[in-house]
Amino acid sequence: xxxxxxxxxxxxxxxxxxxxxxxxxxxxxxxxxxxxxxxxxxxxxxxxxxxxxxxxxxxxxxxxxxxxxxxxxxxxxxxxxxxxxxxxxxxxxxxxxxxxxxxxxxxxxxxxxxxxxxxxxxxx
Numbered sequence: 001x002x003x004x005x006x007x008x009x010x011x012x013x014x015x016x017x018x019x020x021x022x023x024x025x026x027x028x029x030x031x032x033x034x035x036x037x038x039x040x041x042x043x044x045x046x047x048x049x050x051x052x053x054x055x056x057x058x059x060x061x062x063x064x065x066x067x068x069x070x071x072x073x074x075x076x077x078x079x080x081x082x083x084x085x086x087x088x089x090x091x092x093x094x095x096x097x098x099x100x101x102x103x104x105x106x107x108x109x110x111x112x113x114x115x116x117x118x119x120x121x122x123x124x
Contacts (some may be wrong), residue, residue: 009118022096
């Protein structure tokens with residue numbers, strides 16, 4: 001069984017930075033793609049960024065391109081999301097997810113395992 005635990009969320013001012021981490025247990029981590037999703041109050045959960053199993057390929061939603069960077073350390077079973085130039089509209093509960101394939105994908109149905117989420121709040 002795989003467990004995902006996010007950390008690193010918090011309260012930050014507009015323009016600030018945060019680094020989210022997702023620690024995974026289980027042997028699937030290095031074989032599967034991973035992603036970050038987020039859900040703002042009153043809105044549906046949305047795709048943020050994804051990374052291939054090897055880490056060589058990434059994908060970002062347009063609103064975070066140039067500001068967020070997804071990465072992973074397979075030796076540590078950990079995924080990261082570096083968030084810079086944060087905006088109030090980035091405020092959300094951020095989830096990490098483990099895919100059922102090695103590739104990047106934006107579809108939530110492609111992800112078998114989810115963390116509990118870490119809250120990111122950006123004040124104006």
